[in-house]
Amino acid sequence: MKLKIKMRRMLLKHKLMIISSIIILGMIGLALFASFLAPNDPNFVDIAQKLQGPSSQFPLGTDHLGRCILSRLIFGTQTSLGTAILVMGLMMFISIPLGIFAGFIGGKVDYLFMRICDTLMAFPSFLLSLALVGILGPGLFNLILAMVLVQWVYYARVIRGMVLGVKEQNFIVAAKVCGTPKFIIIMKHILPAIISQVVVLVFMDIGGVILAISSLSFLGLGIQPPEAEWGMMINDSKPFFRNYPSLMLYPGIMIFIVVIAFNLFGEALKDALDIKRVGGGVE
Amino acid sequence: MSILVLKNIKKTYLLRNSVFEKRKSIEAVKNISLTLEHGVCLGIVGESGSGKSTLGKIILGLEKPDQGEVCFLGKNLHNLNSKELKELRQNLQVVFQDCYSAVNPRLTIGEIIAEPIRNYKRLSSVEEENQVQQLLKKVGLSPEDVHKYPSQFSGGQLQRINIARAIALKPKLIILDEAVSALDALVQIQILNLLAQLKEEFQLSYLFISHDIQAVNYIADCLVVMHQGEVVESLDDMEQLEQLEHPVSKKLLSSILPPFPKLF
Amino acid sequence: MRQQPILTVNNLNISVSTPLAVAQPVREVSFTLQSGKVLGIVGESGSGKTLTCLSILSLLPENAKVELGNINFRNQNLLECSEEEIRQVRGKEIAIIMQNPMIAFNPVRTIESHFIETIRTHLPITKRQAKIMAVEYLEKMDLPNPRTVLKQYPFQLSGGMLQRVMIAITMSLNPSIIIADEPTTALDATNQLQVLQQLDKLKKEYNTGILLVSHDLRVVAQLADEVAVMYGGYIVEQAPVLELYNHPKHPYTRVLFESRFGLTRKKIQNDSPSSTSSINKENKCPYLDRCEDADHTCTNYNLEFVEFQKDHLVRCVKVLESIGD
Known part of the structure; x- marks a missing residue:
């Protein structure tokens, strides 16, 4: 109850939060209703219409294959956002249980876990994903796999830190003394205590994930043509940059807006939930 | 049969200050033996750092002693499987500061x-x-x-x-780890009265850990004074409190503020 | 003979706004403090004593606001000062000692660096001179081996030692007033006495005015010249310490006196319910719900101070009646 009131007050206070949540909801709406909102088939190639300026049929013009840019941008939301949420979800699926497990059990389990983390984190994560995709071969599935495999460590480690903070609280000790089984302690006391911090972390970092996906796609390692994706659209427009800079500009703006919106939302959420400290970005 | 018997409990913590320094160890509890009878409140007094809280954690089974035995209701607490331990836990509770x-x-x-x-x-x-x-x-x-x-x-x-x-759960023993130390003076009395009343009603035994000899005196039936991980003095009859002899006990007694204004 | 007071708090009212309501935890608080004297403020948690202290140095939390009243330090109204002017007063003129010394220190810096930094922000002296001063003041606090203490980190010292270091740092700036907010509550009984003795020594040696705040009447009684008892935001009784001890008039003060245990094993009867919320909205006696002597006259009482004797003020209508008899 108290939290709700606090949230409501903060929401009104923070215009940023309102603006950013509108943008995020808008993006999600675009992704969900892409097929209704897009004026044209995003993958319909018509060489005769290539590199057109804005017109009533193509509001933002066409690309080098005569495909509608606006439609591709809208469908790109689906791919970019969808992939990012999937990647984030998978990472949380792995790192929440493992982080809690290592943090709560402690001792040798924790020691082993920390050494694995140290080893994996010794490499720059983006380069490691890049190398992995290189080995596995390009494609959406491999891209997701590579990102999850490399970055779950980071989140597991942050979550472990949160658990260590909660674990020392007396109510956990009291629960142990009451004879509460470990699993119940985790579900009833530890998870609710850290979940708001985890949510903030997810929102602050999802922008980074979108950026990473677009970067990998830009390098041709991620989503494969003809599927529309912002990073790949930028890549495609490279040869025409001099004469048609708008081709590159539109997807760039989209990436920029989404990443900023998620970061601002995460930041505002952090203030609203009064969370003092949460780990930094992905990269 | 006594409800709780401690035999030669020892606990040492290793301090890892830095990679280059030699590892230091701190003996938090050195060779402590105690016996607590049914329905009795045993007070443990000592300054902070005297190892009294560590002792409490060992009795609760939250820390394993390096040496010695904790026998609660006749069973060695640190030598049980998880089912037996859960069974025993019912009878052992804690209230924190x-x-x-x-x-x-x-x-x-x-x-x-x-x-x-x-x-x-x-x-x-x-x-x-x-x-x-x-x-x-x-x-x-x-x-x-x-x-x-x-x-x-x-x-x-x-x-x-x-x-x-x-x-x-109607336990047999409750560990009160500085249970009233953080409360206002007035509330302390109320809580201590409540504890005394519950002790009668449920036939409880208490282990009352505190730095405040007055609170211990108010509720405990017997007391031990701890200093640097050792029991330096013990007292079976609280009426003889003034006759404590060890310098640490004397210091604790002399630190009691008189109840009347005594302009220095 | 009365000196000119160094600090005057006059009709102080503080309000705190929460998402649900606006509360008034401090009401009509007035007191004066003289150089070389100790004013004790006793009250349970939530009685408004800490907010009163914080307001003196404009350190109130964001949601709290002084509604009414003024605070005069010498001839300066502290509530009308700019941030910069207040900063000049803080530490150098009016210093505050908090309950938990552990939080007040940065764990990764030595005592020496804390000491030197604080001295040098307020006084134009060199590091070497500052260090000499530090050793001198630590010696005054009866800390053994001051030079070793300076090299140590906060966590290597006990709470009592740290609190004395804190007082030493405070004293090195030679402030006119020290506000000690529960200075002994976080400490062991043995350290408690030492800290009180040190405060007393300072008062005598430097003629510092001390505002000693505690929930424990015994702590205050050892040191204070005058005591103000706070309950539910009001000062309910105010008198010189011996007068208060000999003739406690307000029912709450009497309960406080009865609940000191000392070395008794006799059970003290004390069934007064603990306060649920001591912040009342209407202007009625804050102690009304807990008072055993309360009757219909109390509900109409306008909470004006009753002067039982010279310098002995009580906020209880029953006292007024007893004088009338």
């Missing part, structure tokens, strides 16, 4: 007090609520408080809630 962090702020008072009950008994939600309300009455709170959250209570009231949780 920091009443605020001892309750999960996200749960209602009802859920907090019901936690130990749920672990040992299968009750319908009505029976459970009945039990919780009775416990609340026992500790002097209103049964209507079941649905409130910890943030709606003062420190003294929260300590009552902690006590209600501790007596929920």
